Amino acid sequence: LDYTKKRFLCYFGPKSHSQIEIGHKTLESGKMVICAAVLVLMTLLILYGSNSVNDADYANFHVSTHQALKTTDLKKWAGREGYVPFYGNKTMNLHCHKCALVTSSSHVLGKKAGHDIDHTECVIRMNDAPTLGYEEDVGNRTTLRVVAHASVFRVIRRPNEFLHRADSNPMIIFWGPPNKFGKDSKGTLYRLIQRVSMTYRNLSCFSIAPSKMRKFDSLFLRETGRDRQKSHSWLSTGWFTMVIAIEICDNIEVYGMVSPSHCGKKPGSKKMPYHYYKPRGPDECVTYVQNESGKRGNHHRFITEKQVFARWAKHYNISFTHPTW
Ligand SMILES: *[C@@H]1O[C@H](CO)[C@@H](O)[C@H](O)[C@H]1NC(C)=O
Ligand SMILES: *[C@@H]1O[C@H](CO)[C@@H](O)[C@H](O)[C@H]1NC(C)=O
Ligand SMILES: *[C@@H]1O[C@H](CO)[C@@H](O)[C@H](O)[C@H]1NC(C)=O
Ligand SMILES: *[C@@H]1O[C@H](CO)[C@@H](O)[C@H](O)[C@H]1NC(C)=O
Ligand SMILES: *[C@@H]1O[C@H](CO)[C@@H](O)[C@H](O)[C@H]1NC(C)=O
Numbered sequence: 001l002d003y004t005k006k007r008f009l010c011y012f013g014p015k016s017h018s019q020i021e022i023g024h025k026t027l028e029s030g031k032m033v034i035c036a037a038v039l040v041l042m043t044l045l046i047l048y049g050s051n052s053v054n055d056a057d058y059a060n061f062h063v064s065t066h067q068a069l070k071t072t073d074l075k076k077w078a079g080r081e082g083y084v085p086f087y088g089n090k091t092m093n094l095h096c097h098k099c100a101l102v103t104s105s106s107h108v109l110g111k112k113a114g115h116d117i118d119h120t121e122c123v124i125r126m127n128d129a130p131t132l133g134y135e136e137d138v139g140n141r142t143t144l145r146v147v148a149h150a151s152v153f154r155v156i157r158r159p160n161e162f163l164h165r166a167d168s169n170p171m172i173i174f175w176g177p178p179n180k181f182g183k184d185s186k187g188t189l190y191r192l193i194q195r196v197s198m199t200y201r202n203l204s205c206f207s208i209a210p211s212k213m214r215k216f217d218s219l220f221l222r223e224t225g226r227d228r229q230k231s232h233s234w235l236s237t238g239w240f241t242m243v244i245a246i247e248i249c250d251n252i253e254v255y256g257m258v259s260p261s262h263c264g265k266k267p268g269s270k271k272m273p274y275h276y277y278k279p280r281g282p283d284e285c286v287t288y289v290q291n292e293s294g295k296r297g298n299h300h301r302f303i304t305e306k307q308v309f310a311r312w313a314k315h316y317n318i319s320f321t322h323p324t325w
Contacts, residue, residue: 072222074246074316082212083173086190086205087197094144094171096122099249101241101257102138104129105284106273108256111322114139117255124245126237127151130277132161138255138276141167144248146241149176152189156196163200171204175240178210208240216240223308226301233291236300242309251317259325260306263288 083092100120102108104127117123117139124144125131128151131140142165147155152174155162162172174181180189190207197205208216217228220235228235238257245252256276263270263285274284291299312318 072219074243074312077219077247078212078215080247082209082215083206084209085197086174086194086207090204090206092171092173092204092206094122094248096143096249098122098251099124099143099245099253100139101245101252101254102126102129103238103254103256104275104277105256105258106276106279107258107284107322108137109134109276110137111255112136113255113322116253117141120253122249124241124249126241128154128158128162129275130161134276142170143167144171144173144244146237146244147172147174148237148240149174149180149189151237152193156192159200163196163203165203169204170202171206173206173208173240173244175208175213175216175237178213181207216243219243223311224301224304226304231301232295233299233301236302236305238302239300239305242305242312246312246316246318252319254318254320256322257306257309257320258284258323259320260303260310262323263303 080092085091098120099122100117101124102117104125114134114136118141122143123139123141124146125138125142126146127148129138131138131142145155145162155172174193176189180187181193193205193207197203216235216239220226220228220239270285272284273279274282274287288302292301292303309318313320
């Protein structure tokens with residue numbers, strides 16, 4: 001190896017420590033210092049380059065938590081006109097004194113809360129979380145279902161469970177990127193739900209208007225200091241459902257949602273399925289923790305979201321059952 005080759009190894013050293021060692025021994029001390037400085041700089045650049053988004057997010061997160069509460073009154077933050085009917089001229093005018101928000105977590109299993117849930121004025125569920133076969137724990141009534149674009153097919157392919165309901169005025173709110181459900185999108189998904197809406201007249205189907213979708217993003221930014229798009233994450237159906245529930249309910253009892261610190265201490269020590277209807281599916285804490293640290297792609301800030309829910313709980317009559325916190 002000649003000198004230039006060693007310098008090359010030095011500059012690109014962080015990948016292999018043994019090669020740096022070779023450099024150390026043979027370089028003169030003056031050049032060593034420069035070389036070391038460059039190495040440190042390079043390492044910093046590489047580390048900063050891959051983590052800058054998250055570091056900045058976390059830094060902002062702590063700064064902004066105190067300012068957040070003053071800025072948003074969720075009872076009237078974005079307006080009901082943000083819910084657009086897929087068919088006809090229905091308006092989203094649901095208002096309930098008391099709501100049961102039933103999560104899809106396996107924490108609801110074995111608690112026999114079905115009776116309490118069914119005796120709540122309004123029952124809110126998410127995506128394709130079934131009631132059939134789980135009535136004892138989750139009840140059988142559904143007033144409102146909040147469904148992600150990714151779950152549309154799973155809901156539509158079981159009409160007896162999700163569409164043809166005996167509930168009075170059942171309602172589904174679909175959320176998704178504006179290109180899926182925007183009024184002008186008229187994509188496959190949009191037309192499919194429109195057809196469903198025409199077929200099941202008692203069921204009211206709404207999409208979240210693009211303008212309101214943007215407000216959900218800016219709400220997340222205000223409440224957490226983290227930019228949803230820049231941190232390459234998606235809001236979860238849980239986030240949409242909680243905000244919508246606060247909009248329509250005076251009181252909310254949440255079933256099966258763990259606290260933000262639940263998975264923190266010993267991840268992996270509390271094995272519970274992520275979904276109550278998928279006993280062999282992914283683990284809840286593993287899903288939360290992996291998603292929280294995910295850098296790009298299709299992931300959610302489940303734990304950050306729950307930190308916000310914990311703050312909202314004090315302001316909007318929200319209580320958490322199974323587990324209680
Ligand atoms: C909604 O449309 C129906 C006909 O499709 C009409 O009879 C009704 O008056 C309309 N309601 C409102 C509030 O526009
Ligand atoms: C729920 O179950 C009860 C009895 O178990 C039944 O009377 C009721 O119609 C069911 N409700 C729905 C929405 O299926
Ligand atoms: C739909 O609503 C009408 C009147 O509101 C009612 O008579 C009918 O039974 C309902 N259909 C279903 C499937 O619940
Ligand atoms: C909380 O619940 C009480 C009693 O049900 C109600 O009067 C009050 O308006 C609720 N507060 C909010 C912020 O919804
Ligand atoms: C993030 O959560 C989703 C469920 O919303 C799950 O499908 C996915 O596997 C999770 N990602 C990671 C990296 O755990």
